[in-house]
Amino acid sequence: MSSIPWPFPEARGYLSGLSRRGRDRVRRWARRRQGADPSTATLTPGRVYILPTGVGLVFGLMTFAMLLGAMNYNNNLSFVLTFILIGVGFVAMHQCQRNLVGLDVTFAGAEPVFAGQAIRYRVAVTNNSKHMRYGLRLYTDTAGSDVQDLAPGESKIFVLAARTSERGWQSLERFGICTLFPFELFRAWAWLHMDARGLAYPALADDAPPPPPTMTAHGHRQHDARGEEDFAGLRKYHEGDSPRHVAWKAFARSGQMLSKQFAGADTSSQWFDYEQLQGLHPEQRLSVLTRWIVDADRTLEDYGLRIPGAEFPPAHGDTHRRRCLEALALFDPGSA
Amino acid sequence: MARPRGTDGSLLASLPWTLAALLVSIAPHIPFLPPWITAAFLACAGWRYHVERKRLALPSAWLRAALALGCFLGVLATYSSISGVGPGSALLTIMAALKLLETRRRRDQFVLLFLSIFLVMSSLLREQYLWSLPYMLVSILVIMTAWLRMPAGERQSPRQSFATGARLLAYAAPLAIVMWLFFPRISTPFWAVPIDTSRAASGLSDTMSPGDISSLSLSDAVAFRVSFAGPVPEPRDRYWRGLVLTRFNGRTWTGGRQPGRDPGARDQIEARGDPIEYQVTMEPTQQQWIFALDMPTEWSLPRTYFMAPHQQLASSVPIDQRIAYEMTSHTDYVVGRELRDLYRDWYSSLPPDSNPRTANLARVMRRAAGSDTAFVEAVLTKLHEEEYFYTLEPPPLGSNPVDRFLFDTRRGLCEHYASAFAVLMRSVGIPTRIVLGYQGGEVNPLGGHLIVRQSDAHAWTEVWLGDAGWVRVDPTAAVAPERVEIGASDAAFERVREGWGFSASSRLVQQFTMAWDAINARWNDWVLGYGPDTQNALMKWFGMHEPTWRKMLLTLVILVIGLIGAISLILMFRYQPPEKDEAAQLYARFVARTGLEPHTGETARLFSRRVRRTGAIPADTIDTITDAYMDARYGGNDDARVRLRQAVRTMT
Numbered sequence: 001m002s003s004i005p006w007p008f009p010e011a012r013g014y015l016s017g018l019s020r021r022g023r024d025r026v027r028r029w030a031r032r033r034q035g036a037d038p039s040t041a042t043l044t045p046g047r048v049y050i051l052p053t054g055v056g057l058v059f060g061l062m063t064f065a066m067l068l069g070a071m072n073y074n075n076n077l078s079f080v081l082t083f084i085l086i087g088v089g090f091v092a093m094h095q096c097q098r099n100l101v102g103l104d105v106t107f108a109g110a111e112p113v114f115a116g117q118a119i120r121y122r123v124a125v126t127n128n129s130k131h132m133r134y135g136l137r138l139y140t141d142t143a144g145s146d147v148q149d150l151a152p153g154e155s156k157i158f159v160l161a162a163r164t165s166e167r168g169w170q171s172l173e174r175f176g177i178c179t180l181f182p183f184e185l186f187r188a189w190a191w192l193h194m195d196a197r198g199l200a201y202p203a204l205a206d207d208a209p210p211p212p213p214t215m216t217a218h219g220h221r222q223h224d225a226r227g228e229e230d231f232a233g234l235r236k237y238h239e240g241d242s243p244r245h246v247a248w249k250a251f252a253r254s255g256q257m258l259s260k261q262f263a264g265a266d267t268s269s270q271w272f273d274y275e276q277l278q279g280l281h282p283e284q285r286l287s288v289l290t291r292w293i294v295d296a297d298r299t300l301e302d303y304g305l306r307i308p309g310a311e312f313p314p315a316h317g318d319t320h321r322r323r324c325l326e327a328l329a330l331f332d333p334g335s336a
Numbered sequence: 337m338a339r340p341r342g343t344d345g346s347l348l349a350s351l352p353w354t355l356a357a358l359l360v361s362i363a364p365h366i367p368f369l370p371p372w373i374t375a376a377f378l379a380c381a382g383w384r385y386h387v388e389r390k391r392l393a394l395p396s397a398w399l400r401a402a403l404a405l406g407c408f409l410g411v412l413a414t415y416s417s418i419s420g421v422g423p424g425s426a427l428l429t430i431m432a433a434l435k436l437l438e439t440r441r442r443r444d445q446f447v448l449l450f451l452s453i454f455l456v457m458s459s460l461l462r463e464q465y466l467w468s469l470p471y472m473l474v475s476i477l478v479i480m481t482a483w484l485r486m487p488a489g490e491r492q493s494p495r496q497s498f499a500t501g502a503r504l505l506a507y508a509a510p511l512a513i514v515m516w517l518f519f520p521r522i523s524t525p526f527w528a529v530p531i532d533t534s535r536a537a538s539g540l541s542d543t544m545s546p547g548d549i550s551s552l553s554l555s556d557a558v559a560f561r562v563s564f565a566g567p568v569p570e571p572r573d574r575y576w577r578g579l580v581l582t583r584f585n586g587r588t589w590t591g592g593r594q595p596g597r598d599p600g601a602r603d604q605i606e607a608r609g610d611p612i613e614y615q616v617t618m619e620p621t622q623q624q625w626i627f628a629l630d631m632p633t634e635w636s637l638p639r640t641y642f643m644a645p646h647q648q649l650a651s652s653v654p655i656d657q658r659i660a661y662e663m664t665s666h667t668d669y670v671v672g673r674e675l676r677d678l679y680r681d682w683y684s685s686l687p688p689d690s691n692p693r694t695a696n697l698a699r700v701m702r703r704a705a706g707s708d709t710a711f712v713e714a715v716l717t718k719l720h721e722e723e724y725f726y727t728l729e730p731p732p733l734g735s736n737p738v739d740r741f742l743f744d745t746r747r748g749l750c751e752h753y754a755s756a757f758a759v760l761m762r763s764v765g766i767p768t769r770i771v772l773g774y775q776g777g778e779v780n781p782l783g784g785h786l787i788v789r790q791s792d793a794h795a796w797t798e799v800w801l802g803d804a805g806w807v808r809v810d811p812t813a814a815v816a817p818e819r820v821e822i823g824a825s826d827a828a829f830e831r832v833r834e835g836w837g838f839s840a841s842s843r844l845v846q847q848f849t850m851a852w853d854a855i856n857a858r859w860n861d862w863v864l865g866y867g868p869d870t871q872n873a874l875m876k877w878f879g880m881h882e883p884t885w886r887k888m889l890l891t892l893v894i895l896v897i898g899l900i901g902a903i904s905l906i907l908m909f910r911y912q913p914p915e916k917d918e919a920a921q922l923y924a925r926f927v928a929r930t931g932l933e934p935h936t937g938e939t940a941r942l943f944s945r946r947v948r949r950t951g952a953i954p955a956d957t958i959d960t961i962t963d964a965y966m967d968a969r970y971g972g973n974d975d976a977r978v979r980l981r982q983a984v985r986t987m988t
Contacts, residue, residue: 045908055446058446058450059450062450062453062454066453066454066457069457069461070457071521071522073461073657074521074522074657074867075460075461075464076464076516076863076864076865076866077460077464077468077469077472077863077864078457078460078461079516079519080469080472080512080516081453081456081457081460081472081476082457083511083512083513083515083516083519084473084476084505084508084509084512085453085476086511086512086515087507087508087509087510087511087512087515088476088480088504088505088508090508090511090896090900090903091504091507091508091511091903092504094900094903094904094907095504095907098904098907098908098910098911101908101911102911102912102913128913129910129911129912129913130910130911131910131911132496134488134492134500135487135488147487147491148491149491149492180487181487182483182484182500182504183480183483183484184446184486184487
């Protein structure tokens with residue numbers, strides 16, 4: 001912002017409001033005529049928009065001035081120069097639009113993050129044609145990706161980062177793909193409205209109370225034997241099974257990963273219970289639970305999660321962690 | 337408000353190309369720019385590149401402001417004006433140099449490239465040679481490459497950028513040609529074109545001082561070209577009349593103004609014999625004189641041209657562009673039979689007490705001759721028979737130059753002879769005037785036109801002999817008849833050939849010279865001379881009735897839209913995804929037949945199971961098609977493609 005005060009602050013507010021409203025109206029119009037996009041959208045000519053840039057307007061003025069000069073001096077080579085530049089301008093316009101048309105845009109997911117962190121939406125853009133696509137960039141109102149070129153047949157990931165403030169589904173309601181190629185005289189762009197979602201887990205609590213002590217399923221303190229006294233058999237290893245329960249001897253013999261199964265009520269575990277966190281705001285509770293899960297996961301402990309309406313028995317591993325965190329992310333306190 | 341002055345090397349990929357674009361566009365100006373400006377530009381360019389490479393700081397705002405002021409004052413001091421092509425291009429060069437010193441972002445580079453485009457245009461305003469067009473195309477290509485380099489950075493090779501630029505230029509070329517042909521040309525400028533004072537006038541000067549070395553005699557530059565409707569006149573008739581000098585101050589001949597301005601002052605012309613029709617394409621001279629075969633009787637000239645007294649054709653403004661005009665002349669004529677006494681004295685006046693020996697000689701010879709005509713003959717005989725030489729390097733003459741020339745040095749150019757002859761005539765009261773123009777010219781066997789060069793510049797006299805009117809007398813012809821018979825340029829050509837010692841290949845050289853001239857003549861006529869008249873003719877040739885600017889603009893718009901549509905189509909096809917191969921197409925027919933839709937990620941094998949469950953197509957057909965498709969698609973197997981084709985055909 002410049003330090004010189006604008007003499008009519010109301011006028012500025014009014015103008016910027018006007019331009020914003022106009023922009024929103026155009027966007028709504030585009031959304032209506034395009035409809036929602038499937039997970040892979042091909043940019044058809046009808047949805048690639050193009051307008052001259054500032055440089056393009058200056059270029060237009062310059063060629064007009066040159067035309068007047070050439071007419072005045074009746075200088076035929078100046079005419080040639082001027083008309084070549086005008087021709088290049090026309091060609092650049094079409095080239096700019098064609099640089100986008102036919103690209104396939106696919107939403108390629110977003111890694112979950114903790115609320116407050118930046119979520120990184122990944123969008124794959126594929127060039128199925130036989131020619132290079134230059135200077136492509138994805139953008140939202142608040143962020144933009146790197147500028148990349150696409151060779152024929154090539155597909156690249158463009159990352160759009162967005163701040164998250166709340167847990168739950170974060171969606172990229174609209175994003176654009178644009179290009180200034182070849183001369184930045186024109187800017188061609190297309191809007192995409194995909195079901196592009198990423199999950200934000202609850203924010204990680206910074207000052208969480210210590211996790212509850214390890215308990216048996218009946219609420220007793222955990223014995224040192226850790227509930228492994230009643231060996232019940234072997235079953236196929238599943239992702240998330242504790243490495244301590246893998247039958248390593250059997251693995252050495254057969255090469256097959258098997259997990260030991262234990263019977264009996266005394267299966268030990270640590271339960272993280274929403275209800276037990278009294279005196280905290282629901283969101284704070286979720287944050288604390290999140291912190292506990294992340295810490296427990298790091299120390300390879302088994303843990304279970306109990307929230308109103310859902311219960312995840314103690315287990316371990318990435319899948320378990322993800323399921324627990326997803327449940328926390330999507331938990332609706334009103335339902336409790 | 338202090339901005340960071342350091343550079344980060346981010347322009348390293350594009351800066352060399354921006355510098356190249358500037359260099360290419362400044363190069364044609366360098367011969368015309370004062371050396372300090374070229375030096376300043378090169379220094380700034382080198383400095384800027386060094387700064388970027390070593391990531392140094394840019395010069396401070398104060399230093400830049402001081403440099404800008406200094407350079408501006410320098411331009412003002414050099415040119416004493418800032419309008420016109422000369423000072424304009426100097427200023428553009430300086431602006432580019434100084435802009436370089438504050439270039440840190442892409443926007444600054446845009447400014448530099450816009451400047452280089454203006455520099456290209458101003459070089460075209462200065463001169464439009466045959467090579468100017470290819471050079472301009474190369475300049476545009478370099479500028480476009482530099483333009484593409486700016487955003488491309490390290491991602492694309494310079495070669496890629498260059499290829500892209502060339503491709504876009506190729507697409508733009510037909511558009512440019514159509515616009516160039518159909519854009520309506522106007523004949524009157526919108527605003528007064530500033531006269532470029534930095535450009536020296538070429539061709540004849542409008543005074544004549546025998547004894548000053550004439551630089552023209554060595555210049556091979558073309559003065560004008562002439563296309564005759566009929567046969568080309570004989571060499572001895574090729575006198576191209578320019579301006580007429582009537583006043584002599586003892587040393588210098590000047591135009592002078594005839595006393596009185598009544599219309600009767602214009603000489604009456606009685607033309608005899610057949611008219612000679614021709615068209616002249618004259619190079620710009622920055623002067624007013626227009627040349628025509630002696631004696632012009634009819635002419636078609638724009639309004640700004642007129643017939644001055646003494647049958648001089650002139651323009652009211654300096655001729656700063658190539659012009660073409662049609663003329664009719666008669667080589668057999670009588671002009672100015674009536675000459676009033678007032679003028680008789682005026683045409684025979686000489687400064688008192690100048691060149692006394694010449695005056696004496698004239699009186700003696702006139703008395704011996706008995707008549708004016710005989711006196712003219714006697715003088716020509718004297719020049720022919722005595723030791724007078726025609727030379728391109730005459731010795732200098734002191735005061736009383738005519739005396740010194742006639743009696744001492746005895747060597748000179750046409751202007752010495754014309755001047756001496758005129759003084760001899762005037763000394764005995766015979767009205768005499770000097771005509772400056774060109775004599776001769778060379779027929780180009782390829783173009784069929786006549787080329788008149790600056791080296792054909794000539795001076796001769798006209799003597800008023802009563803009933804015969806003004807009679808052309810060329811004293812140089814008496815001294816060096818070959819000057820008039822074969823022409824000065826051929827004589828010059830002989831000299832060059834002897835000097836270089838390649839008589840064997842001289843025919844080849846001459847042919848080459850002629851071919852080059854023929855191409856240049858076409859270039860002048862069809863490209864540079866393309867104006868309202870030529871355009872009208874071309875439009876009629878295209879079948880347009882009564883071409884108006886409206887019709888032309890309409891045609892232009894229609895053609896441009898058509899061409900852009902074509903370009904758009906070409907681009908569409910170029911960017912289309914490649915056709916699916918035959919196997920995929922055949923498989924698509926199979927899929928369509930099943931009535932099912934493959935899911936994303938579903939393999940052909942899984943899909944076949946689903947199809948089998950519907951029972952619509954026999955199971956073995958499904959298997960054959962699926963197997964053949966997999967082999968053809970992923971195995972690249974021709975045999976499998978044949979099987980697939982058969983299986984799909986039998987299926988339907």
